[in-house]
Amino acid sequence: MKLLRSAGLxxxxxxxxxxxxxELQDELMSHLELHIEDxxxxxxxxxxxxxxxxxxxxxxxxxxxxxRDHRGAPTLESFLRQLRFALRLLRRNPAFxxxxxxxxxxxxxxxxxxxTVVYAALLAPLPYPNPDQVVMVWSKINGHxxxxxxxxxxxxxxxxxxxxxxxxxxxxxxxxxxxxxxEVIQARITSPGFFSVQGIPLFLGRxxxxxxxxxxxxxxxxxxxxxxxxxxxxxxxxxxxxxxxxGMLLASAGLVLGFGGTYFxxxxxxxxxxxxxxxxxxxxxxxxxxxxVAAFLACYIPARRAARVDPMVALRYE
Amino acid sequence: xxERADVWQGTLALMVLKTLESMGALHGYGxxxxxxxxSGDLLAVNYGTLYPALLKLEQEGYIASEWGxxxxxxxxxxxxxxxxxRKQLEEETREWEQTTAIVxxxxxxxxxxx
Numbered sequence: 163m164k165l166l167r168s169a170g171l172x173x174x175x176x177x178x179x180x181x182x183x184x185e186l187q188d189e190l191m192s193h194l195e196l197h198i199e200d201x202x203x204x205x206x207x208x209x210x211x212x213x214x215x216x217x218x219x220x221x222x223x224x225x226x227x228x229x230r231d232h233r234g235a236p237t238l239e240s241f242l243r244q245l246r247f248a249l250r251l252l253r254r255n256p257a258f259x260x261x262x263x264x265x266x267x268x269x270x271x272x273x274x275x276x277x278t279v280v281y282a283a284l285l286a287p288l289p290y291p292n293p294d295q296v297v298m299v300w301s302k303i304n305g306h307x308x309x310x311x312x313x314x315x316x317x318x319x320x321x322x323x324x325x326x327x328x329x330x331x332x333x334x335x336x337x338x339x340x341x342x343x344x345e346v347i348q349a350r351i352t353s354p355g356f357f358s359v360q361g362i363p364l365f366l367g368r369x370x371x372x373x374x375x376x377x378x379x380x381x382x383x384x385x386x387x388x389x390x391x392x393x394x395x396x397x398x399x400x401x402x403x404x405x406x407x408x409g410m411l412l413a414s415a416g417l418v419l420g421f422g423g424t425y426f427x428x429x430x431x432x433x434x435x436x437x438x439x440x441x442x443x444x445x446x447x448x449x450x451x452x453x454x455v456a457a458f459l460a461c462y463i464p465a466r467r468a469a470r471v472d473p474m475v476a477l478r479y480e
Numbered sequence: 481x482x483e484r485a486d487v488w489q490g491t492l493a494l495m496v497l498k499t500l501e502s503m504g505a506l507h508g509y510g511x512x513x514x515x516x517x518x519s520g521d522l523l524a525v526n527y528g529t530l531y532p533a534l535l536k537l538e539q540e541g542y543i544a545s546e547w548g549x550x551x552x553x554x555x556x557x558x559x560x561x562x563x564x565x566r567k568q569l570e571e572e573t574r575e576w577e578q579t580t581a582i583v584x585x586x587x588x589x590x591x592x593x594x
Contacts, residue, residue: 220526
């Protein structure tokens with residue numbers, strides 16, 4: 163503690179040098195004045211008195227110097243002096259200096275880059291607990307790794323006992339547009355449980371619930387929002403309409419795209435088929451009728467469920 | 481010179497602390513005079529050597545300084561003992577007495593042996 167305090171004061175002193183020197187000067191002057199006064203009072207003559215005081219003190223500059231020796235961190239001061247000297251030397255040999263700096267820069271840069279890659283690829287543990295228990299599962303066709311079909315995945319998940327849990331994963335590019343700036347992002351689609359399987363805790367919000375992994379359960383993701391709307395006065399009918407509207411919009415968009423695709427693919431296929439046609443008006447009509455009905459039902463049933471949610475329960479969801 | 485100066489610095493600190501304890505707040509010149517008088521003018525040392533010792537004691541927190549005015553209206557820097565200084569004085573006094581006692585015993589026993 164004592165040492166620390168002393169070191170702290172020394173450090174401060176390094177920066178207040180001028181002020182401290184001033185104060186020391188004042189102190190020594192007052193010392194001399196007091197001494198001279200004493201001398202005069204003791205009967206010394208006015209010429210002798212100041213000389214005697216100065217001699218007894220041992221010289222102003224000598225005293226200052228010995229005080230300065232005890233002040234300021236001498237090691238640091240001499241270090242700075244050495245540093246300045248080194249810089250001066252380097253400046254005098256620019257060729258040598260630049261060669262040395264360049265060599266060091268290249269060496270450090272290359273080393274850092276290589277080590278960064280090696281570290282990330284080989285040394286660094288994966289950033290979640292028990293990474294040695296995480297495996298990728300593939301299906302095999304003719305000895306080649308192949309993607310797993312969704313139904314196979316569901317069967318595996320249900321029937322296998324070798325894994326604590328299984329999640330499905332697929333990646334793709336998506337466009338993310340926010341305030342008019344569309345951007346291509348790499349993203350992954352996973353079944354619910356992606357985070358819990360890896361043991362990654364969420365900082366904020368909640369993970370997807372198991373039922374949110376099932377088609378037609380989009381409302382589950384929006385329970386909170388629906389609860390909020392209902393709490394703010396939206397009636398069951400309005401919520402129902404909201405969900406239906408969205409579902410039908412998706413379905414009709416699918417229909418339009420589907421018909422467009424059918425027409426295009428059909429035409430292409432027609433050119434290579436002989437004797438039969440790929441465009442079957444009856445089938446198209448059937449699809450055009452069945453699909454909206456199916457979409458309506460697929461939206462209406464979950465929508466009713468969503469609308470029946472107690473707002474208080476829904477708000478507590480998060 | 482070096483060795484004697486070291487001893488001087490060590491004992492000087494003790495003398496300064498003791499002086500401040502018996503005299504209360506005092507300026508550098510006053511401390512120097514007091515030490516000179518108490519030692520019976522045996523210590524013929526420059527007053528200037530006192531100032532590094534004062535600085536060191538202040539850095540260690542045993543004394544504190546403050547500018548004030550002397551009896552005859554002169555500005556002077558006054559030093560006074562802190563609580564840590566008082567404790568340090570007790571400790572150093574005890575150590576000093578112990579050391580001198582040992583040395584004294586050592587010297588007298590040598591005398592008897594020869």
